[in-house]
Amino acid sequence: MQTSNNFYDDEIRLKDVILKLQALKGELFSRWKLIFITSLLFAVLGVLYAIKKQVIYKAELNFVVEDNSGGGGALGKYSGLASQFGFDLGLGTSTTFSEGNIHELLTSRRVVEEALLSKVNINGNDELLINYHIEFNDYRDEWSETMPEIKDLIFTTDRNRFSLAKDSILALAWKNLTNENLQIELGEESSIITVICQSKDEQFAKLLVEALVSEVSDYYTHTQTAKARHTLDFIQNRADSVLTELKLAELSYARHKDSNFGVMRAEGLLDELRLKREVEILNVMYGEIIKNLEISKVTLLNQKPLINVIDSPRFPLEVVRLSKLKGLLLFALLGVTIASIYVVINSLIRDVLEES
Incomplete structure (x- = not known):
């Protein structure tokens, strides 16, 4: 029995809502002049806005x-x-x-x-x-x-x-x-x-x-x-350092050869072999460093x-920019929306005051 009453109450509420919506619809149609004039004014504002709006x-x-x-x-x-x-x-x-x-x-x-x-x-x-x-x-x-x-x-x-x-x-x-x-x-x-x-x-x-x-x-x-440049700088410094050592070793070897020309002492031969070996080792090191230096340069260029x-x-x-037509339509729609909201709110307030 209570379920039947609840259904009846819901039906009444739904009916009230439908009647209220119909009343609001009628109110909107009755105030069409206000809505039309408002939309027209907003449309003019939209055109003016489109003209004045900065490019x-x-x-x-x-x-x-x-x-x-x-x-x-x-x-x-x-x-x-x-x-x-x-x-x-x-x-x-x-x-x-x-x-x-x-x-x-x-x-x-x-x-x-x-x-x-x-x-x-x-x-x-x-x-x-x-x-x-x-x-x-x-x-x-x-x-x-x-x-x-x-x-x-x-x-x-x-x-x-x-x-x-x-x-x-x-x-x-x-x-x-x-x-x-x-x-x-x-x-x-x-x-x-x-x-x-x-x-x-x-x-x-x-x-x-x-x-x-x-x-x-x-x-x-x-x-x-950054990493390639750091490597390049390091290899370049290393190459300069080894080249300096190589030049000093070559100079020492040449001086030793000049000062011991024609001398057949065993100690002199050992010093000559040591200096020669040092020059050869530095030559190999310098050659490998130069090879890596060139590869590092190519790597840097490849990454740039x-x-x-x-x-x-x-x-x-x-x-x-906003075109005149687009400004007219957008502002006209805005005018219709604002005028409609005003009419609806005004109608609801009037109904509440009448009921009270």
Whole structure:
């Protein structure tokens, strides 16, 4: 019996909901003039917004990352031989720079700030990208009113002499650019990475993506070849040291031969054999070191071309803007939504007041 009553109560509640919805529907239709006028006003605002909205330029740069640090190929055959003499040619494979790491690296504070501090050619003049960023955004006009002490601030390449104000401005520029202007896309089925910059200044958008990729390429190459460069420097120093010892040994051997010419003493012959053996040993050592030195140079060259640019931005850049039609439709829809919500809320409040 109680189950039947519950079902009856639920049926009444459902009926009330349906009646309420029908009443709201009728209210919306009865207030169609208000909704229409509101949507019309918003549509006009949408067109005006599309006309007044600032033009945004979009720069895209595509590149792939190649890892040439594998130990295979012709160089791999010599790595074992070199290791017998205490040399590591740096042929190991590194997974430090995966696509995900490249993504984080491109938006890291270090890379973005170094890119902003790079010199670029703008309208025939060389200047730092950060100074140009400050100028076209009219930040100096804002600073003259709020912080006049830094309105004439100019960045230089000497990072060691930066003041707290310069460091703060660089940090703020990094945050704004990574949050609002920069976008990194990774290919789903390929290893292509796309760097996108959207800015109101066409030159800045193009120059920033190029500076970012250049900075990452330099950092990437420097990091990947660090072991090979260390090995090359070590082998070069060792080669110079052995060559010096070899020249001294050859000089001692020649002097001994000159001073003992025609002398048949056994002690003199033993000294001559010892000096000759020392020269021969140093010659063999020097020859092997030079061989490893050349292999190490080839290894370093083989590891350098790591980032290959596929497509770089060219003028004129793609323009990103809201069309008049799109602005009209979006704002008209927004107007209809706002007016409808107003009518519904007003109707509900009126019903509540009437019931009470």
